[in-house]
Amino acid sequence: MQALGNKKVLLGITGGIAAYKSAELVRLLTKAGAEVRVVMTASAQKFVQPLTYQALSGHRVYLDLFDAEAESAMDHIELARWCDLLLVAPASADFLGKMNAGYADNLLLTLCLASKQSVAVAPAMNQQMFANPATQENIKQLAAKNVLLWGPAEGEQACGDVGPGRMLEAQQLCDKALQHLSPGRLAGVKLLLTAGPTREAIDPVRYISNRSSGKMGYAIATAAFEQGASVTLVSGPVALTAPGGVNLIAVESAQQMHDAVLQRAADSDVFVACAAVSDYRVDQAAAQKIKKSSDKLSLRLVLNTDILAAVSALEQRPFCVGFAAETQDVEGYALDKLKQKNLDMIAANQVGAGNSGFETDFNQLEVFWRDGRHAIAHASKTEVAKQLIDLIAERYTCARS
Ligand code: PMT
Numbered sequence: 001m002q003a004l005g006n007k008k009v010l011l012g013i014t015g016g017i018a019a020y021k022s023a024e025l026v027r028l029l030t031k032a033g034a035e036v037r038v039v040m041t042a043s044a045q046k047f048v049q050p051l052t053y054q055a056l057s058g059h060r061v062y063l064d065l066f067d068a069e070a071e072s073a074m075d076h077i078e079l080a081r082w083c084d085l086l087l088v089a090p091a092s093a094d095f096l097g098k099m100n101a102g103y104a105d106n107l108l109l110t111l112c113l114a115s116k117q118s119v120a121v122a123p124a125m126n127q128q129m130f131a132n133p134a135t136q137e138n139i140k141q142l143a144a145k146n147v148l149l150w151g152p153a154e155g156e157q158a159c160g161d162v163g164p165g166r167m168l169e170a171q172q173l174c175d176k177a178l179q180h181l182s183p184g185r186l187a188g189v190k191l192l193l194t195a196g197p198t199r200e201a202i203d204p205v206r207y208i209s210n211r212s213s214g215k216m217g218y219a220i221a222t223a224a225f226e227q228g229a230s231v232t233l234v235s236g237p238v239a240l241t242a243p244g245g246v247n248l249i250a251v252e253s254a255q256q257m258h259d260a261v262l263q264r265a266a267d268s269d270v271f272v273a274c275a276a277v278s279d280y281r282v283d284q285a286a287a288q289k290i291k292k293s294s295d296k297l298s299l300r301l302v303l304n305t306d307i308l309a310a311v312s313a314l315e316q317r318p319f320c321v322g323f324a325a326e327t328q329d330v331e332g333y334a335l336d337k338l339k340q341k342n343l344d345m346i347a348a349n350q351v352g353a354g355n356s357g358f359e360t361d362f363n364q365l366e367v368f369w370r371d372g373r374h375a376i377a378h379a380s381k382t383e384v385a386k387q388l389i390d391l392i393a394e395r396y397t398c399a400r401s
Pocket of ligand 1: 194196211212213214215216217254273274275276277278279304305306307308309321322323324325326337349351357358359360
């Protein structure tokens with residue numbers, strides 16, 4: 001089933017240049033399975049033609065409170081009741097002021113007043129207008145009336161100013177709608193995750209690393225986010241884009257990954273160690289590029305701290321899920337690691353042969369915990385990650401009860 005399947009979103013568009021982003025928002029919400037109906041104010045129509053949203057949503061766009069034809073199909077009170085979420089994006093300063101004051105002199109304002117469902121606003125305006133005490137007061141009062149405030153973001157504005165007031169990107173708004181409407185099995189859970197390889201410097205231009213692409217870890221981050229977790233992804237260097245809504249901490253070496261994880265672990269509910277962390281680093285990385293001066297070169301390696309073991313040894317520790325990447329005796333080594341690192345779960349994968357494990361888009365896992373096991377059959381990493389997150393949610397809930 002799609003993430004927003006059966007959910008109904010009423011998207012209100014007010015006058016602002018960010019209205020062009022709302023076209024993409026309609027597309028993303030629809031793609032996620034939501035049924036989207038669009039309401040536009042008169043000023044919004046000066047920026048984008050209603051036909052754009054009609055084509056993207058597959059439904060006529062509601063424009064006027066006194067449109068007899070529209071009212072006979074679904075009157076405005078019915079429309080306000082129809083939706084699961086009323087999202088105003090962009091929400092102009094003028095609209096926020098009127099909404100806060102309880103005005104109802106256009107269709108969208110009337111719907112905001114008449115809706116018993118969640119109402120969210122995505123402010124979009126010039127940074128000075130946003131900073132103005134009148135706007136700030138309106139926003140504060142709307143929040144006190146349980147209106148959800150999504151954004152704004154900071155950055156360059158259409159008028160050339162820089163500062164807070166930009167509407168959130170369409171993907172960010174879609175993610176927020178998703179989190180709000182489908183809280184998922186990990187709603188409210190803080191999940192910390194490592195992914196990708198680490199790089200251990202030999203000299204300023206060379207390093208020791210491994211074949212991890214980050215695909216498995218990034219798929220787990222996406223699956224956890226879709227199940228409502230608040231996800232922090234500590235990632236080694238990979239050629240992937242962090243999933244929307246996920247807090248990315250980019251690191252390079254095992255020591256940096258260790259520090260980033262340990263800083264956050266005690267405040268996390270679940271820790272998933274999917275990174276292929278280098279077990280060893282070069283004892284003293286050379287300060288300058290090593291020259292080709294002899295037939296043989298020896299590197300002295302020293303053991304890196306085991307991040308997963310360090311987290312599981314914390315007094316206030318999260319639910320710990322490790323990975324085991326093995327080329328032989330997968331079950332034996334995985335069970336050893338489960339015990340030695342005192343883990344709640346371990347996901348073992350065969351690596352080094354076949355179409356699973358490192359680099360490829362596919363994987364298969366054998367997951368173990370103290371008194372149970374579960375096999376996740378060969379499938380895309382996206383699918384394997386979804387099943388693993390379901391299993392983690394189940395075991396985590398059991399462990400807490
Ligand atoms: O990134 P992809 O190309 O998609 O490939 C996915 C994967 C094969 C890397 C992934 O599925 C996987 O198996 N990750 C764990 C790789 C690994 O380092 O396994 P290990 O058996 O060497 O380590 C055991 C566990 O200890 C792992 O959870 C590892 O993250 C953790 N560890 C290891 C060493 C260390 N210094 N710190 C750690 O936290």
